[in-house]
Amino acid sequence: MHTEIIAVGTEILLGQIINTNAAFVARRLAGMGIDVYHQTVVGDNSQRLTQAIKIAAKRNDLIILMGGLGPTKDDLTKQTVANFLKKKLIEDADAMKKIIHYYAASEKEMTANNRLQAQYIAGSVPLKNETGFAVGEYYQNDHGCDFLLLPGPPNELKPMFANFAQPLLYKKYHNNHLLFSRVLRFFGIGESLLATKIEDLIDKQSNPTIAPYAKTSEVTLRLTASAVDEYEAKQLLDETEEKICSRVGEYMYGYGDENSLVKVVVQKLLQAGLSITAAESLTAGAFQAALGDVPGVSSVFPGGFVTYANSAKSGLLDIPARIIQTNGVVSEETAKWMARKSKEKMETDIGISFTGVAGPDALEGKEAGTVWIGLAFKDRPVQAKLYHFARQRSLVRERSVLTGLDWIRRELIK
Amino acid sequence: MHTEIIAVGTEILLGQIINTNAAFVARRLAGMGIDVYHQTVVGDNSQRLTQAIKIAAKRNDLIILMGGLGPTKDDLTKQTVANFLKKKLIEDADAMKKIIHYYAASEKEMTANNRLQAQYIAGSVPLKNETGFAVGEYYQNDHGCDFLLLPGPPNELKPMFANFAQPLLYKKYHNNHLLFSRVLRFFGIGESLLATKIEDLIDKQSNPTIAPYAKTSEVTLRLTASAVDEYEAKQLLDETEEKICSRVGEYMYGYGDENSLVKVVVQKLLQAGLSITAAESLTAGAFQAALGDVPGVSSVFPGGFVTYANSAKSGLLDIPARIIQTNGVVSEETAKWMARKSKEKMETDIGISFTGVAGPDALEGKEAGTVWIGLAFKDRPVQAKLYHFARQRSLVRERSVLTGLDWIRRELIK
Numbered sequence: 001m002h003t004e005i006i007a008v009g010t011e012i013l014l015g016q017i018i019n020t021n022a023a024f025v026a027r028r029l030a031g032m033g034i035d036v037y038h039q040t041v042v043g044d045n046s047q048r049l050t051q052a053i054k055i056a057a058k059r060n061d062l063i064i065l066m067g068g069l070g071p072t073k074d075d076l077t078k079q080t081v082a083n084f085l086k087k088k089l090i091e092d093a094d095a096m097k098k099i100i101h102y103y104a105a106s107e108k109e110m111t112a113n114n115r116l117q118a119q120y121i122a123g124s125v126p127l128k129n130e131t132g133f134a135v136g137e138y139y140q141n142d143h144g145c146d147f148l149l150l151p152g153p154p155n156e157l158k159p160m161f162a163n164f165a166q167p168l169l170y171k172k173y174h175n176n177h178l179l180f181s182r183v184l185r186f187f188g189i190g191e192s193l194l195a196t197k198i199e200d201l202i203d204k205q206s207n208p209t210i211a212p213y214a215k216t217s218e219v220t221l222r223l224t225a226s227a228v229d230e231y232e233a234k235q236l237l238d239e240t241e242e243k244i245c246s247r248v249g250e251y252m253y254g255y256g257d258e259n260s261l262v263k264v265v266v267q268k269l270l271q272a273g274l275s276i277t278a279a280e281s282l283t284a285g286a287f288q289a290a291l292g293d294v295p296g297v298s299s300v301f302p303g304g305f306v307t308y309a310n311s312a313k314s315g316l317l318d319i320p321a322r323i324i325q326t327n328g329v330v331s332e333e334t335a336k337w338m339a340r341k342s343k344e345k346m347e348t349d350i351g352i353s354f355t356g357v358a359g360p361d362a363l364e365g366k367e368a369g370t371v372w373i374g375l376a377f378k379d380r381p382v383q384a385k386l387y388h389f390a391r392q393r394s395l396v397r398e399r400s401v402l403t404g405l406d407w408i409r410r411e412l413i414k
Numbered sequence: 415m416h417t418e419i420i421a422v423g424t425e426i427l428l429g430q431i432i433n434t435n436a437a438f439v440a441r442r443l444a445g446m447g448i449d450v451y452h453q454t455v456v457g458d459n460s461q462r463l464t465q466a467i468k469i470a471a472k473r474n475d476l477i478i479l480m481g482g483l484g485p486t487k488d489d490l491t492k493q494t495v496a497n498f499l500k501k502k503l504i505e506d507a508d509a510m511k512k513i514i515h516y517y518a519a520s521e522k523e524m525t526a527n528n529r530l531q532a533q534y535i536a537g538s539v540p541l542k543n544e545t546g547f548a549v550g551e552y553y554q555n556d557h558g559c560d561f562l563l564l565p566g567p568p569n570e571l572k573p574m575f576a577n578f579a580q581p582l583l584y585k586k587y588h589n590n591h592l593l594f595s596r597v598l599r600f601f602g603i604g605e606s607l608l609a610t611k612i613e614d615l616i617d618k619q620s621n622p623t624i625a626p627y628a629k630t631s632e633v634t635l636r637l638t639a640s641a642v643d644e645y646e647a648k649q650l651l652d653e654t655e656e657k658i659c660s661r662v663g664e665y666m667y668g669y670g671d672e673n674s675l676v677k678v679v680v681q682k683l684l685q686a687g688l689s690i691t692a693a694e695s696l697t698a699g700a701f702q703a704a705l706g707d708v709p710g711v712s713s714v715f716p717g718g719f720v721t722y723a724n725s726a727k728s729g730l731l732d733i734p735a736r737i738i739q740t741n742g743v744v745s746e747e748t749a750k751w752m753a754r755k756s757k758e759k760m761e762t763d764i765g766i767s768f769t770g771v772a773g774p775d776a777l778e779g780k781e782a783g784t785v786w787i788g789l790a791f792k793d794r795p796v797q798a799k800l801y802h803f804a805r806q807r808s809l810v811r812e813r814s815v816l817t818g819l820d821w822i823r824r825e826l827i828k
Contacts (some may be wrong), residue, residue, distance in 0.1 A: 012436075012450075012453070013440060013450050013451065013453060014440055014441065014450070015436070015437040015439070015440030015442070015443075015444060015450075016437075016441070016445045016627065017437070018432060018434050018436075018437040019433055019436065019437070020432050022429065022432075022433065022455070022775075023426070023429040023432040023433070025432075026426075026429030027428065027430065029429075030428045030429060036427050036429075036617070037427065037456070037457065037458060037459075037462060038462075038466070039426070039427060039433075039454065039455035040454050040455075041436070041453035041454065042451070042452060043451065045451075048452075055469060144560060151722070190522065190526060191484070191485075192484070192485040192486060192525055192528060193522065193523055193525065195485075195487070196523075196525045196527070200660040203487075211424065211425070211428075212486065213425050213430060214567075216567075216569065217788030221806065226420075249512065257430075278720075280699070283703065283715075284702050284703050284705060284706025284707075284715075284717075285694070285701070285702035285703040285706065285718075285720060286699065286700075286703035286706070288699035288722075289697065289698050289700035289703050290695065290721045290809075291698060292699065292700070292720075292722065292772070292811070293807070293811070295772075295774055295775075297722075298722055298723060301722055301723075302722055302726045303695075303698075303719065303720040303721045303723055303726030303727075304699075304720045304726075305698060305717065305718070305720070305730075306692075306702045306717040306718045306720065307717045308702075308706065308711075308715050308716055309712060311716055312717030312718075313717075315759075316719075345729075346726070346729075358706070358709075359708075359709070360709055388519065393546060393707065393709060395545075395569075397703075397706070401687035
């Protein structure tokens with residue numbers, strides 16, 4: 001079951017818009033066990049579109065075309081596919097009614113090409129457009145490749161795909177087995193080291209498959225099991241997860257596509273009923289802003305301090321000036337004082353601090369990327385740890401925030 | 415001059431990530447007058463990648479491959495291209511040094527496959543990776559198609575393309591005329607309104623061309639002039655910019671691709687020698703974190719307050735509890751007090767405050783997206799303004815930060 005997604009639109013070719021539709025459709029197809037081996041983009045050009053369809057028809061069972069169903073001159077997807085299939089276009093009565101009704105109500109002028117949006121290729125199933133005018137269609141082909149045509153605007157494509165196309169595809173292409181995915185999320189271990197540590201599993205395992213993926217500061221593993229039902233899938237996924245965790249479990253912080261380290265930490269804080277504050281120097285509020293992005297955090301996060309200059313560290317946190325003078329602003333002692341004092345002042349259970357060299361220049365003879373994080377966690381002794389991060393300013397700061405979150409996570413599960 | 419962009423990565427095929435790289439590169443190429451007629455995505459599969467290269471090589475002068483240069487087993491772009499070209503891989507000494515140095519400094523384990531990242535195809539020009547380890551390369555082919563290989567992570571691809579690939583492409587593909595671009599940046603006006611206001615200019619103008627582009631919260635116009643030298647280009651660009659600014663100049667805050675509202679504001683603060691602080695409720699530190707992202711800001715930004723809970727507003731800022739009780743936390747009065755008190759406490763020239771409803775739930779009967787921003791600017795009367803932003807939590811917060819920055823910008827140029 002090979003599928004190709006073809007997006008039609010010169011504005012995508014020119015980079016004026018990003019092809020988010022392809023990702024949306026691909027993810028849905030993957031969830032249904034339909035393999036996408038190629039994605040293509042061509043402009044609003046009948047000749048090159050025909051060429052792309054010819055290439056795709058040779059290597060696929062299903063071609064999904066997105067875009068080019070609108071009323072303007074450069075919309076020619078369905079005409080081109082109709083030509084390729086040697087079929088005529090016919091009019092969908094319901095869609096036509098909707099268009100006529102709209103123009104009557106809006107007092108805008110209806111032009112001849114507006115009718116085009118209601119047309120579909122003879123022999124296909126027209127797909128209703130709940131949020132626009134152009135009908136989609138699904139053409140089942142006994143002599144070759146199937147075609148699915150979807151509109152370009154994401155707010156039209158998404159409901160049409162989910163509500164009308166997906167059930168039809170499922171019906172036709174799905175065999176006995178279903179696909180189940182589980183995403184494991186890791187922080188504090190690089191992609192290559194993680195991949196090396198579980199190389200044999202990745203190589204040997206075919207069900208579930210294991211796919212690593214790295215973002216700026218974290219790595220995820222997507223396990224995908226093929227099974228007859230959820231129960232069987234769960235067993236397969238549990239087994240593989242256990243093997244992985246026996247090697248790199250300490251770095252795993254959570255599950256799921258839409259998850260993040262800060263969400264996991266805030267959730268654990270809420271569960272434990274522990275409040276938190278921060279004193280931020282080089283991160284300048286980024287740690288607290290990350291907390292603030294999670295709904296519901298207000299019950300454990302009253303606020304905190306941005307102490308960028310030394311004067312603010314003394315003034316806002318009452319850290320004796322001599323502490324900073326003696327030890328330096330980027331030091332274990334200063335980090336500890338910042339964490340302890342922020343916790344005291346805000347009367348929270350946890351106080352965390354960040355002081356370091358964001359760069360590009362060195363500070364106090366310490367090179368960019370040098371960061372001390374301090375942590376006052378309940379009544380445990382106040383600690384501070386030294387880190388050396390990559391030397392790009394925004395990365396140093398992002399990495400500091402995530403490392404602080406991960407430290408708190410580790411303390412919370414102790 | 416036909417070009418094809420091929421993104422390599424199973425995670426794109428599966429829809430796990432969106433192919434933003436294609437849009438970035440396509441836009442840059444369009445600006446250089448290099449035509450992209452096809453974009454393709456294939457997975458991390460040597461056979462299908464070879465097939466895609468064969469198809470692309472028949473219809474293009476230049477193939478740009480993105481992704482698959484990393485250290486894991488499924489990274490095989492350069493090996494596949496090398497096979498296609500019947501060339502060997504050789505090691506880039508500088509890149510290798512960087513990798514060895516990194517692993518020595520970080521005390522992480524270096525694996526054999528990390529070396530792969532420093533290799534490039536014999537006969538090509540290696541392209542330096544300033545933000546990562548995998549070298550890129552540009553292969554000029556006397557007997558066929560040229561190849562450009564770029565890394566997949568956007569933070570590596572973008573600087574490599576802009577700083578190293580683009581000049582090489584320009585040199586080879588550009589004729590007598592040169593292209594000169596100027597980017598104008600706008601905040602506070604939507605793309606469609608901006609485009610409507612200068613519609614006739616966009617339609618009539620062919621040199622320079624005017625290309626609008628919208629991001630989440632701002633719009634840019636890229637003017638691109640074709641000219642024999644910089645002097646002629648400057649005249650053409652100046653003329654068009656003047657016409658645009660006579661209509662929408664009040665929304666324009668700066669120039670350039672790598673610019674941002676916060677950079678412009680910090681620069682103006684530094685020039686004027688004015689210091690700033692903030693008291694942030696719903697933004698929870700995001701405004702100050704934005705300031706902290708600009709190198710050199712420390713001389714005008716001592717730090718400030720994150721006052722998420724009411725207790726923090728009273729405790730940290732000494733705002734009388736009755737002010738908040740009487741007026742509500744999301745109110746003109748509270749916003750003004752927060753701005754004034756933060757300025758007083760930090761002894762700065764400017765104090766700005768943010769209080770509002772980030773959502774998803776309403777607060778004090780005010781719906782999500784309701785935001786008051788307060789501004790105490792030097793000895794001008796303290797003001798507060800009410801905004802209603804889109805109702806998505808992260809957008810409300812981002813939009814609040816940018817709106818605050820723009821307000822300060824406007825005060826600074828008064």
